Amino acid sequence: MNDDTWSARADTAQHSIDHWFGADGIQFLANSHPHDRGNTEVFNYWWLAHVIDARVDAWLRTEDEQWFDAAIAARDNIVERNGGQLFNDYFDDMLWFALALERVHRATGEQRFLDEATAIWDHVIAEGWNDTLGESLAWRKQQLYYKNTPANGPLVILGVRLSRLDDSRDHLGYAQRAFEWLTANLVGPDGFVEDGVNREEDGRVDTQWRFTYNQGLYVGAAVELYAATGDRSYLARAVQTATTAVRELSDGAVFPDEGDGGDEGLFKGVFYRYLGELLASLADDEEFAEQRTALADFLRAGTDTLWANGLVEGHLRPGNDWSKPPVEWIPYSTILSAVFAVEQRARLEARESGAEVGAATVAGVAG
Numbered sequence: 001m002n003d004d005t006w007s008a009r010a011d012t013a014q015h016s017i018d019h020w021f022g023a024d025g026i027q028f029l030a031n032s033h034p035h036d037r038g039n040t041e042v043f044n045y046w047w048l049a050h051v052i053d054a055r056v057d058a059w060l061r062t063e064d065e066q067w068f069d070a071a072i073a074a075r076d077n078i079v080e081r082n083g084g085q086l087f088n089d090y091f092d093d094m095l096w097f098a099l100a101l102e103r104v105h106r107a108t109g110e111q112r113f114l115d116e117a118t119a120i121w122d123h124v125i126a127e128g129w130n131d132t133l134g135e136s137l138a139w140r141k142q143q144l145y146y147k148n149t150p151a152n153g154p155l156v157i158l159g160v161r162l163s164r165l166d167d168s169r170d171h172l173g174y175a176q177r178a179f180e181w182l183t184a185n186l187v188g189p190d191g192f193v194e195d196g197v198n199r200e201e202d203g204r205v206d207t208q209w210r211f212t213y214n215q216g217l218y219v220g221a222a223v224e225l226y227a228a229t230g231d232r233s234y235l236a237r238a239v240q241t242a243t244t245a246v247r248e249l250s251d252g253a254v255f256p257d258e259g260d261g262g263d264e265g266l267f268k269g270v271f272y273r274y275l276g277e278l279l280a281s282l283a284d285d286e287e288f289a290e291q292r293t294a295l296a297d298f299l300r301a302g303t304d305t306l307w308a309n310g311l312v313e314g315h316l317r318p319g320n321d322w323s324k325p326p327v328e329w330i331p332y333s334t335i336l337s338a339v340f341a342v343e344q345r346a347r348l349e350a351r352e353s354g355a356e357v358g359a360a361t362v363a364g365v366a367g
Helices: 006-021 045-062 065-081 091-108 111-128 149-165 171-186 212-229 232-249 263-281 289-309 332-352
Strands: 136-140 143-148
Touching: 006 045, 006 332, 045 065, 045 091, 045 263, 045 332, 065 091, 091 111, 091 136, 091 149, 111 136, 111 149, 136 149, 136 171, 143 149, 143 171, 149 171, 149 212, 171 212, 212 232, 212 263, 232 263, 232 289, 263 289, 263 332, 289 332
Parallel strands: none
Antiparallel strands: 136 143
């Protein structure tokens, strides 16, 4: 393979996770590189869920079994470190895990992964769905009054995907109601998506948190609902929010550092994942051709900048701002965002060349 293709670069990015962060035993992946900063044994459940997604991306692209094995190893590590169970206190965490498990099911046909994703769905709905501020999902069990995009966005995406596999239940209805709640409560006229509301039981919207992953989740939710219903208003919302996110949160090529708390490193990766879903949906769409070109150009500019600045000794190791050279310390959440972006660039390259990336060129399959 030509090492200058984005598929080859995606392979390099995937191997870089293990090169920089691989750890022995139950730790599985060191939380940072170098490995000696902070509490190195913290169990980052939701980061690991995204590791599964990253490995599924590689597996769909290459059909190489090593990536299937890596995805399952990450799944097993979550369950082992979580006391042998699927559930925790955070509804968004669990939904990230369920989304990854559902993708593994679709890629393998193995029922056990769908059963696990469905079990998480049932638990989340039973424990977190309520009428506070309107029908929607809470963020975590200890704050059932606090509603946000990080919980309701994944609920929409998972609900639509489960509805395709089992139409005997109201997965799609929950997804539509959660999307309607998000749109009414946290989305502005320009499509910008706020983080959450009522965190302090005062009805206030947290407008101070302007994060890329909220935009990405709404884009992904709208794309899924468009695919499920054919209603182009959903597609229009996805295009508007993606375009607004690039305008409001980037310099035109990359998103800046969103914070150094660790979780923030993953935020832009969520945007790139669902930007990839949107671009797949727009591949043959004439109405939004101009926006498709602009958004694809943004993906190219960001990944070009990432590759120009983020390599260390032949491996990818960027900071949270891809326009700058690598920094001394990074959490592995940071490299996951880079991997997601490079995988979406490889997907775009394959589609433009007329090739298919496994089953991943159809919206709603890769994501």
